[in-house]
Amino acid sequence: MKRRIKLNNGIINADADPIRRLIDVLRYDLQVTGTKDGCGEGACGACSIILNGECVNSCIILFGQIEDGDEILTVEGLLKDGKLSRLQESFVKNGAVHCGACIPGMLLSATALLNKNLKPTDEEIKDSISGNLCRCTGYGKIIKAIRECI
Amino acid sequence: MKSVGKNIPRLDGYDKVTGKVKYVDDIDIPDCWRGEVVRSDIPYGRIKKINFDKAFDWDKVMTCTYKDIPGKNATIFLSDDQPILAENLVKHVGEAIVLIAAPSASKALEAKKHITIEYDTLDSVLSIEDSRKRKNVIFGKDNIQAKYKIEKGDVKKGFAEADFIVEGEYRTGFHEHAYIETQGMAAIPRPDGGLTVTGSLQCPYYVLKTLKSALLLDETKINVVQAPMGGAFGGKEDYPSLLGMYVALLSIKSGKPVKIIYSRDEDIVVTTKRHPSIVTHKTGVKKDGTITAMEIDVAFEGGAYSTLSPVVLSRGVIHSAGAYKCENTFCTANCYATNNVPTGAFRGFGAPQVFYALEMHIDKVAERIGMSPHEFRLKNCVEVGDRLSTTQLLKESVGAKECLEKVLSAADFGKKWRNNLDTCAFKHLRTKKGIGLSLYMHGGAFTGSGEGMKSEAGLRLNKDGTISVLTGCTDMGQGSHTVLPQIAAESLGVPAALVNTAVPDTAVVPDSGPTVASRTTMIIGSILVRCAEKMKKKLPDLKKRDVKELLKTYYSEHGELKIIERYILPPEIKWDQEKHCGDAYPVYSWAADVAEVSVDAETFEVSVDKLTVAVDVGRAVNPVLVEGQMEGGTLQALGWALMEDCIYKNGKPVNNRFQTYIIPTAKDAPEWKTIIVEKPFSYGPFGAKGIGELPLDGGAPAIANAIYNATGLRITSLPITPEKLYSLYEEKNKIK
Numbered sequence: 062m063k064r065r066i067k068l069n070n071g072i073i074n075a076d077a078d079p080i081r082r083l084i085d086v087l088r089y090d091l092q093v094t095g096t097k098d099g100c101g102e103g104a105c106g107a108c109s110i111i112l113n114g115e116c117v118n119s120c121i122i123l124f125g126q127i128e129d130g131d132e133i134l135t136v137e138g139l140l141k142d143g144k145l146s147r148l149q150e151s152f153v154k155n156g157a158v159h160c161g162a163c164i165p166g167m168l169l170s171a172t173a174l175l176n177k178n179l180k181p182t183d184e185e186i187k188d189s190i191s192g193n194l195c196r197c198t199g200y201g202k203i204i205k206a207i208r209e210c211i
Numbered sequence: 212m213k214s215v216g217k218n219i220p221r222l223d224g225y226d227k228v229t230g231k232v233k234y235v236d237d238i239d240i241p242d243c244w245r246g247e248v249v250r251s252d253i254p255y256g257r258i259k260k261i262n263f264d265k266a267f268d269w270d271k272v273m274t275c276t277y278k279d280i281p282g283k284n285a286t287i288f289l290s291d292d293q294p295i296l297a298e299n300l301v302k303h304v305g306e307a308i309v310l311i312a313a314p315s316a317s318k319a320l321e322a323k324k325h326i327t328i329e330y331d332t333l334d335s336v337l338s339i340e341d342s343r344k345r346k347n348v349i350f351g352k353d354n355i356q357a358k359y360k361i362e363k364g365d366v367k368k369g370f371a372e373a374d375f376i377v378e379g380e381y382r383t384g385f386h387e388h389a390y391i392e393t394q395g396m397a398a399i400p401r402p403d404g405g406l407t408v409t410g411s412l413q414c415p416y417y418v419l420k421t422l423k424s425a426l427l428l429d430e431t432k433i434n435v436v437q438a439p440m441g442g443a444f445g446g447k448e449d450y451p452s453l454l455g456m457y458v459a460l461l462s463i464k465s466g467k468p469v470k471i472i473y474s475r476d477e478d479i480v481v482t483t484k485r486h487p488s489i490v491t492h493k494t495g496v497k498k499d500g501t502i503t504a505m506e507i508d509v510a511f512e513g514g515a516y517s518t519l520s521p522v523v524l525s526r527g528v529i530h531s532a533g534a535y536k537c538e539n540t541f542c543t544a545n546c547y548a549t550n551n552v553p554t555g556a557f558r559g560f561g562a563p564q565v566f567y568a569l570e571m572h573i574d575k576v577a578e579r580i581g582m583s584p585h586e587f588r589l590k591n592c593v594e595v596g597d598r599l600s601t602t603q604l605l606k607e608s609v610g611a612k613e614c615l616e617k618v619l620s621a622a623d624f625g626k627k628w629r630n631n632l633d634t635c636a637f638k639h640l641r642t643k644k645g646i647g648l649s650l651y652m653h654g655g656a657f658t659g660s661g662e663g664m665k666s667e668a669g670l671r672l673n674k675d676g677t678i679s680v681l682t683g684c685t686d687m688g689q690g691s692h693t694v695l696p697q698i699a700a701e702s703l704g705v706p707a708a709l710v711n712t713a714v715p716d717t718a719v720v721p722d723s724g725p726t727v728a729s730r731t732t733m734i735i736g737s738i739l740v741r742c743a744e745k746m747k748k749k750l751p752d753l754k755k756r757d758v759k760e761l762l763k764t765y766y767s768e769h770g771e772l773k774i775i776e777r778y779i780l781p782p783e784i785k786w787d788q789e790k791h792c793g794d795a796y797p798v799y800s801w802a803a804d805v806a807e808v809s810v811d812a813e814t815f816e817v818s819v820d821k822l823t824v825a826v827d828v829g830r831a832v833n834p835v836l837v838e839g840q841m842e843g844g845t846l847q848a849l850g851w852a853l854m855e856d857c858i859y860k861n862g863k864p865v866n867n868r869f870q871t872y873i874i875p876t877a878k879d880a881p882e883w884k885t886i887i888v889e890k891p892f893s894y895g896p897f898g899a900k901g902i903g904e905l906p907l908d909g910g911a912p913a914i915a916n917a918i919y920n921a922t923g924l925r926i927t928s929l930p931i932t933p934e935k936l937y938s939l940y941e942e943k944n945k946i947k
Contacts, residue, residue: 094237095230097441099391100475104869107391136230145228153224156835159843160688161227162391162441168228187877194869196389196442197688199822199842200880202835 062124066131068093069138079125084108086124087135095136095165099194106193109166110135116173118192136165139172147210148172157206159197167193171207180211214700214707215897218835221693222711223439223686235395235410235438236472243397244273245316246461246471247323249309250481251301254550254862255335255349258299261309264325272322273465275310280460282427286452286518287420292350293516293553295425295456301330302349302515303552304862305481307453312461312469335550337862339489339512342547349515350548356513357521359528361542361791363602366495369504369539373495377576381492381568382928385857385864386485388557389874392441394482395472396454398462408459409436412451413443414725416683419717421452422459433459434718443687444847445556448727449518450482479867483555484857486511486523486546490531490568494576495539500590502537502576505600509544509565514553520546523554525658527561529795530908532600533569534611534652535591540600550862556727558844559907562653563851567929570649570912574919583628584916585619588650601795608900610827610890611801615650617886622805622823624648631920642809644820645921649804649913654796655892655901656730659786662778662797667721668738669775670699670746671713676763678703678746679713680739681775683723684731686712689903690836691731697832698736698896702743704753709762721775729800729901732832734778736896742774749774781894798892800900802826804845806913807881810921815933815940817918818879819849822910825886829900838885840902848910850875856930 062079065072068091077086087093087110096119099107103121110119111134139146145153148171152158157167167190174181174189181189186207187200195203226232261276263269277284277296284298285291297308309326313319334347341347342354350356370376396410406428412418415435422433435455440447454471461469473481488511495504509528513520528544577587592612598604619625627646656662669681680699686692696710703710713720723735747753749772755761765772786793805823810816824841831837854873858865866872891898911929919925924939 088237092239093230094233097234097392098236099393100869102475102868102870105391105475136228140229145225149228152228153220156218156221156839158221158224158227159690159839160391160440160442161223161232162234164227165230187880191876191878194389194391194874194876196391196444196847196874197843198839199846199883200875200877201842201883202839204877204880 064127065129066127066133068133069135077124079123081124082120083122083124083127084119087119093135093137097162097165099162106166106170107163109169109193111169111173116170134169136168139168148207151206151209155202155206155209157198157203163193163195167195167203175210183208212701214697215832219693219697219707219833221690222696223692232439234392234441235397238438240397240399240468240470243468243470244312244314244465245319246458246469247311247319248307248457249311249323249326251297251304251306251308253301253330253332254304254337256301256330256332258297258301258308259329259331262327267322267325271314272318273312273461275460275464279464280425282425284425287424288449288518289521290517293518295453303550305552307457310457310461312465335862337549337551339487339510339547342549349550354548356517356546356548357524359525359544359791361528361600363600364539366504366506366539366541370495372503374498375496375579377494377496377579379492379572379575380927381490381571383488383564383567384929385487386557386851386855387479387857387872388444388446390442390444390446393473393475393478394447394450394454396451396458397468397470398458399468400462400466405432406459406462407434407436408455409438410451410455411440411447412437413447413685413687413727415715415717416722417725418452418455422455425456426459430717434716437685437715440685440687444558445560446482447687448556448725450555475869476867479872480864481552483518483553485557486513486554486561486564488564490565492568492572494572496576496580498580500580500582500587502535502591504539505532505537507531507542511546512551512554513546513548514551515548516553518553518555520554522658523556523561527565529601529654529658529791530562531565531569533566534593534650534801536593536597542600551859558847559904560728562908563848563911566649566651566908567911570651570909571915571925571927574916583625584648585624588615588648592650601792603794608798608829608890608892609801610888611650611652613888614801614803614825614827617825617888618803618805618823621884621886622646622807624805628920640812642811643921645808645810645917647806647913647916647920649909649916651909652799652801653729653901653905653908655733655798655800656796657728658795659788660780660784662734663780664724665777666724666734667775667777668723668735668742669721669773670739670742672762672766672772674766676759676766678705678710680710681713681720682735683715683717683720684726684735685715687726689840690833694732694832694836695735695739699739699743701897702740703747705758709759729903729905732899733895733901736899737894738776738778740896741776745774746772797894798900800826800828800902800905802905802909804909804913806917808914808917808921810918815936817853817931819881819914821882821884823884824906825888826902826905827888827890828902829892829895830889830898831887832897832899834887837887837902841885841906842883844906845910846875846880848907849914851929852911852914853930
């Protein structure tokens with residue numbers, strides 16, 4: 062199945078079996094490996110991406126669900142002209158990053174939140190990342206990093 | 212100071228927030244085959260037959276059994292009882308029997324379905340109790356993988372002097388590491404005929420040791436490289452020696468690069484867990500709060516093979532009497548074999564279990580004599596000049612009391628504790644508040660004279676004027692590869708930006724010992740201080756303005772400069788391993804926690820509102836990273852205390868998924884208050900001690916004690932689920 066999609070900052074043609082998971086198409090076919098596979102069943106959020114403005118788990122979406130013209134944002138697309146986004150910078154500065162495995166998904170959940178809600182409360186921040194498991198931090202530094210970008 | 216004590220952002224931060232960092236599954240290896248493992252699905256039995264389906268096309272599929280291992284079929288740890296691949300006996304569910312590699316993951320998975328194993332099942336032993344009473348003997352003569360006894364003073368005399376004797380039994384279950392990146396490794400043939408093994412692993416030299424012994428190759432033919440790790444927490448200490456062998460065997464036999472990446476469910480079934488425990492306490496106490504005797508028995512479940520259990524048990528029993536003054540202590544410990552998955556290293560390494568028991572028990576003892584938990588701890592807390600249960604004299608760097616005082620005051624403990632005491636109110640309120648306390652410590656580095664093994668680390672001047680730290684210790688997320696350059700930069704007197712850490716590759720870096728035991732900052736850091744002293748003597752004056760240019764010029768004139776030094780154990784350390792007596796650790800880090808909880812009076816659900824944590828780390832080389840360890844370790848303890856429940860049925864975990872094995876989310880996390888206390892250790896780099904494991908030791912009992920304060924319900928087995936609280940509440944009310 063062929064699809065013409067917007068992936069991060071470019072338009073690409075992707076060709077894959079429709080029953081292939083979107084995460085596998087991204088990671089193995091397109092070599093965009095920033096997106097992580099933590100559980101394979103939509104429980105950990107390591108594979109979070111932004112699809113047409115919504116944060117979704119790419120491990121439970123099949124390539125067949127993708128349509129021409131869809132827009133996908135992965136962690137690689139957060140870098141603009143070689144510069145870190147405010148969230149990326151804040152994560153590093155605040156010690157929100159430890160092992161890093163949850164970070165791509167965490168950043169995309171936070172990006173989706175701030176795209177929609179300019180002034181989220183702490184509860185809204187927690188809600189937005191509650192589907193992203195982190196085993197290293199106590200979440201406090203991640204919440205602080207997001208709060209500082211409001 | 213310019214580098215030490217500064218919040219330098221982690222050096223791998225940029226690569227991690229941009230997705231550029233390449234974990235093992237992200238590395239694109241051309242023509243790489245994928246591996247699968249055929250495993251035992253019974254807990255104990257003899258292998259009768261391995262059937263390879265004749266109808267399946269085995270062309271283009273490579274398989275290996277133990278017969279393909281040229282050398283010793285064992286992982287090399289304390290004892291060599293764990294086979295790499297089962298020969299004729301399987302001792303736990305998930306034990307590897309046949310390895311498969313194929314050009315694609317789907318082909319390997321397909322092949323797996325065409326291999327079946329026939330067994331004669333044997334009578335399995337699946338609990339500490341069954342192992343203790345020798346339902347069947349599955350290990351040695353008596354199922355005991357390790358045993359210790361620690362004696363100080365005379366407990367008989369101590370109990371005779373006591374006004375009260377308080378007893379208790381405390382239990383904990385398996386605990387899953389749940390690192391976000393599952394275990395994965397790859398073996399890649401080298402152009403010179405050798406083999407590179409890489410992956411998510413804490414201890415490159417551990418893996419190398421097993422590879423050398425099993426493959427009969429020397430280090431010129433094989434090298435192990437650590438790939439960036441997506442969390443480990445001890446779970447990638449011993450297990451990668453097995454996985455490394457799987458990919459190496461398949462790669463050697465097929466001539467192809469081979470990668471194995473575990474799925475989450477496979478990872479939870481087959482990799483190590485924290486040891487389940489039963490700890491019993493008998494404590495003699497006087498009316499004035501003096502502890503006259505402590506008798507403690509520690510029982511751990513070691514699972515099917517001994518792996519690291521003897522040292523986990525040792526650390527457990529050494530910490531079991533905690534940070535209290537007591538003249539008479541008697542501690543016994545046994546690790547029992549079962550036909551469950553081998554238990555291994557997990558952050559805390561035996562200490563969280565004993566502190567859960569001790570710190571709940573201490574509250575019970577204080578209550579018996581009518582003292583508050585904080586006054587009792589303040590009275591009995593060790594200070595410089597006191598001796599621990601191993602008779603170790605505490606000479607310096609004892610911040611226990613200061614940590615205790617600081618958390619008590621920051622959380623306003625005494626007032627809140629008294630206000631919450633009326634547990635009768637529990638059922639009349641929608642939610643009931645509670646506050647609980649724990650005091651604990653963690654010995655830094657290896658037990659006893661373990662650090663006498665002379666670990667090596669070094670510094671190397673590079674062509675571009677930068678300096679690299681050379682160490683076999685790895686960064687699994689804890690931040691050591693930012694902290695070690697900070698220590699080196701400070702010692703050399705160069706800007707931190709000039710120092711980095713070389714990729715841990717056994718062909719390049721020396722054997723620094725494993726990345727375990729909260730030892731990296733303290734042990735490797737102190738070797739680096741000595742390396743820096745030597746390097747400074749060779750280099751020109753580094754106080755000049757453009758240090759990088761100066762170093763570049765030095766390199767172009769003199770070539771590479773590399774200094775490797777060995778760790779020197781402080782000479783006064785004396786340890787009798789046989790009696791478990793003397794200086795158990797070079798130094799301890801100390802801590803105290805206050806947990807504040809709300810218990811829902813209808814559903815019995817517990818939420819932790821706030822955790823106040825104070826730690827004495829000697830010197831915080833990077834305070835933000837120290838806070839990160841404090842918060843992260845304590846949240847793991849919160850998960851263990853309240854929700855993480857490994858349910859096993861006939862040796863098999865039932866909840867081997869993230870949908871069913873629940874770990875804390877952002878919604879479960881409390882408000883944090885972290886307090887860093889710095890009582891420097893004279894042999895630590897700039898006074899620094901260990902921090903990695905300590906924060907997991909004290910969270911669970913503080914939460915359990917807070918729940919007791921709220922409800923009057925003392926739950927003595929983890930996790931403290933709403934079901935357990937409800938049952939105990941019902942039981943208590945029936946009696947009334």
